[in-house]
């Protein structure tokens with residue numbers, strides 16, 4: 001161990017650098033699609049869970065309990081190894097011509113994270129005084145329009161801190177995609193390590209990538225919260 | 235304009251509206267008063283169906299509220315409601331508070347809606363606050379914006395549920411002045427209030443409620459000079475006593 005020679009050049013240029021960059025790109029893609037998808041689905045589930053129509057509420061509850069209470073890795077394996085057995089042939093043909101690992105990993109991450117986001121958004125909605133809904137309904141807005149224009153904009157603002165947490169979790173959890181062969185940054189760092197035995201350098205690179213992503217997301221949300229959602233002076 | 239016929243409502247075992255018969259004419263200003271818990275808020279909230287009724291008929295602007303098929307959103311667009319706690323939208327500026335419903339529900343073009351909103355802000359004396367946020371305003375200013383917001387939908391009826399009860403005394407006058415101005419334009423108004431000065435000067439009629447019933451219904455001067463019912467006498471005495 002003491003004789004270990006650091007060689008940072010392998011991760012700053014050349015073939016292995018390219019591998020890491022392509023891993024970074026894949027991680028970015030998974031994260032971006034996952035964050036947008038998980039937010040939108042989470043919003044939908046949160047609204048359904050508060051619906052006045054009981055079957056919609058039950059469906060939303062089932063979704064939440066199911067996806068929050070099973071391990072993410074099992075869900076990834078389920079979509080990757082399990083789903084094609086029950087999907088129609090046409091869908092499978094189409095999937096085989098696309099990047100199936102990628103699709104399965106994004107789907108699993110999106111759905112898993114959306115369940116947590118839905119709960120965060122729901123607590124945000126519940127924290128808005130019921131008088132706001134009354135004011136909106138009195139003005140002539142339907143329930144859904146009241147949600148859209150009056151309740152959700154306020155709820156999302158309150159929900160920003162927990163949302164940041166969920167987004168960061170999604171980014172970090174995306175490393176599990178390597179288990180089904182998605183060539184994201186952790187996978188590529190592992191590859192570099194096995195070709196060069198430069199594990200310290202390779203995983204330092206991966207660490208820096210995750211750290212940078214997390215800090216960027218946190219800062220962006222902070223900015224959004226301050227400039228867009230809370231434009232009040234003082 | 236508004237017609238209650240034998241209206242009843244219960245909250246579980248509590249008989250909160252007990253056989254209400256009431257007729258409000260177009261352009262009339264009706265003041266509703268009565269002790270706490272007598273059902274005033276519930277009564278006024280049935281008019282735009284924030285509270286559904288359990289029995290009887292209620293007709294507002296020709297729409298039958300006891301009828302399942304009545305389009306509530308259409309009804310509510312015609313009826314402005316002003317709350318005790320203002321309930322402005324805290325995430326929107328004053329001007330957006332006022333233009334939101336006209337642009338989204340009436341589909342008024344933004345520019346036109348903003349011009350109308352500015353005219354309303356002039357009327358309530360708050361044109362300089364167009365870009366302020368509700369938290370930056372005093373209670374009296376918030377309530378005046380809330381009135382402008384309700385008026386922006388060009389309602390046929392305006393409902394006020396204790397619009398000055400949450401205000402510091404020095405701000406009550408500015409809100410009442412706006413309401414008095416509105417009454418002068420011929421607006422049909424139902425006002426729950428304990429501001430007897432306003433009732434005396436502005437109301438066409440006063441109803442006194444207790445335990446979910448209308449005990450007395452009279453012109454202001456009659457009501458103040460010669461209340462018929464013991465409970466009304468007692469209520470007025472309490473209200474006008476220096477202890478209050």
Ligand SMILES: Nc1ncnc2c1ncn2[C@@H]1O[C@H](COP(=O)(O)OP(=O)(O)OP(=O)(O)O)[C@@H](O)[C@H]1O
Nearest residue numbers: 245246248250268269270271272273274275276277
């Ligand atoms: N949503 C509700 N569920 C159950 N009971 C209610 C509800 N709203 C009001 N009540 C009860 O109904 C009665 C009448 O209430 P209401 O708010 O109409 O009275 P009020 O005359 O407006 O009183 P105040 O002067 O205190 O505002 C009260 O006893 C109140 O506790």
Ligand SMILES: [Mg+2]
Nearest residue numbers: 274275276396
């Ligand atoms: Mg009340």
